[in-house]
Amino acid sequence: MKAALFEKAGHLSVVQRPVRSLSKGEVLVLVHSCGVCGTDVHIVAGESRSSPPVVLGHEFSGNVEDVGPGVKRFAQGDAVAVDPNISCGTCYYCRRGLVHLCSNLRALGVDIDGGMAEFCIVPEQQLYALPKHFPFASSAFIEPVSCVLHGIDRAKIVVGDSVVIIGAGTIGLMMLQLARAAGAAETIVIEPLEQKRAIARDLGATHVLNPLTENVRDAVRDLTAVGADVVIECAGRISTAEEALGLVRRGGTVEYFGVCALGRTFPIEPHLIYGRELTIVGSYVNPHTFDRAIKALSSGIIRVDEFPVTRFPLDGVQEALRYQQEGLTIKCIIEPNPI
Ligand SMILES: [Zn+2]
Numbered sequence: 001m002k003a004a005l006f007e008k009a010g011h012l013s014v015v016q017r018p019v020r021s022l023s024k025g026e027v028l029v030l031v032h033s034c035g036v037c038g039t040d041v042h043i044v045a046g047e048s049r050s051s052p053p054v055v056l057g058h059e060f061s062g063n064v065e066d067v068g069p070g071v072k073r074f075a076q077g078d079a080v081a082v083d084p085n086i087s088c089g090t091c092y093y094c095r096r097g098l099v100h101l102c103s104n105l106r107a108l109g110v111d112i113d114g115g116m117a118e119f120c121i122v123p124e125q126q127l128y129a130l131p132k133h134f135p136f137a138s139s140a141f142i143e144p145v146s147c148v149l150h151g152i153d154r155a156k157i158v159v160g161d162s163v164v165i166i167g168a169g170t171i172g173l174m175m176l177q178l179a180r181a182a183g184a185a186e187t188i189v190i191e192p193l194e195q196k197r198a199i200a201r202d203l204g205a206t207h208v209l210n211p212l213t214e215n216v217r218d219a220v221r222d223l224t225a226v227g228a229d230v231v232i233e234c235a236g237r238i239s240t241a242e243e244a245l246g247l248v249r250r251g252g253t254v255e256y257f258g259v260c261a262l263g264r265t266f267p268i269e270p271h272l273i274y275g276r277e278l279t280i281v282g283s284y285v286n287p288h289t290f291d292r293a294i295k296a297l298s299s300g301i302i303r304v305d306e307f308p309v310t311r312f313p314l315d316g317v318q319e320a321l322r323y324q325q326e327g328l329t330i331k332c333i334i335e336p337n338p339i
Pocket residue numbers: 037038039058059144
């Protein structure tokens with residue numbers, strides 16, 4: 001089969017690989033679509049942890065091609081999506097229900113061969129059956145939606161809140177829709193690109209701000225009088241991570257969802273966190289949210305049909321990563337076996 005193999009920083013290439021035979025509890029998935037994520041860009045640049053050589057791709061779905069011994073819940077032909085994050089089940093964190101913080105967490109497409117390939121071998125427990133008529137075009141979004149759902153849970157939005165979302169890429173636009181679903185009365189999206197601001201408007205943002213032409217701190221203060229109840233950073237930049245702390249009201253919550261480069265820092269004045277009684281939370285991957293992600297997409301609570309998507313064959317993986325890195329589209333999707 002063909003697969004996009006990451007060998008070391010800067011080295012990603014499409015290679016031929018044999019498909020090994022299945023062990024107990026494993027399922028062979030014929031991959032239809034696999035999303036390209038900022039994490040993939042970080043991995044190839046050597047800026048994010050991984051275990052090369054490894055086939056990239058952690059946002060994928062397809063059909064069951066074959067099942068190994070002992071697989072009970074799936075049969076050939078079933079439409080499935082894959083939760084890429086595999087926890088050990090026995091460490092301190094797993095036994096406290098914090099599976100995403102597992103000491104031995106491994107992920108398909110990061111540590112184990114993933115979905116940017118014609119086939120992927122997946123442990124049965126990582127598979128989720130897709131409902132009949134689940135739109136194929138939405139399937140590569142299930143994994144990112146599952147992460148955004150965890151982010152919304154962590155933000156603890158209550159009905160009537162004002163919520164600022166920094167960044168209107170795939171993640172910010174999903175966060176916007178879930179913030180509205182969670183009851184936010186005001187959703188203020190900060191985004192420099194007009195095309196993305198327009199989609200945010202279409203998806204119901206009550207206000208969109210262009211940080212290149214306006215002082216967003218003053219604008220948020222004008223719109224909310226006191227600052228936002230909740231600020232969610234989805235851009236993954238140090239400058240916006242720092243700015244987030246200036247947009248929240250006293251007693252409010254700042255969530256760091258966007259992935260800033262490892263090692264980058266900004267100064268914090270603890271007195272302001274103390275005196276303004278801020279809550280600062282992180283949100284990491286997708287514990288127990290995969291089922292809800294499928295429902296959020298199939299019910300229309302999250303719509304992705306307006307997202308400009310660029311589809312690439314497996315051979316176009318380098319170009320897809322470049323598109324992702326340069327922000328030339330909202331989402332790149334690799335189709336190893338197009339439907
Ligand atoms: Zn991802």
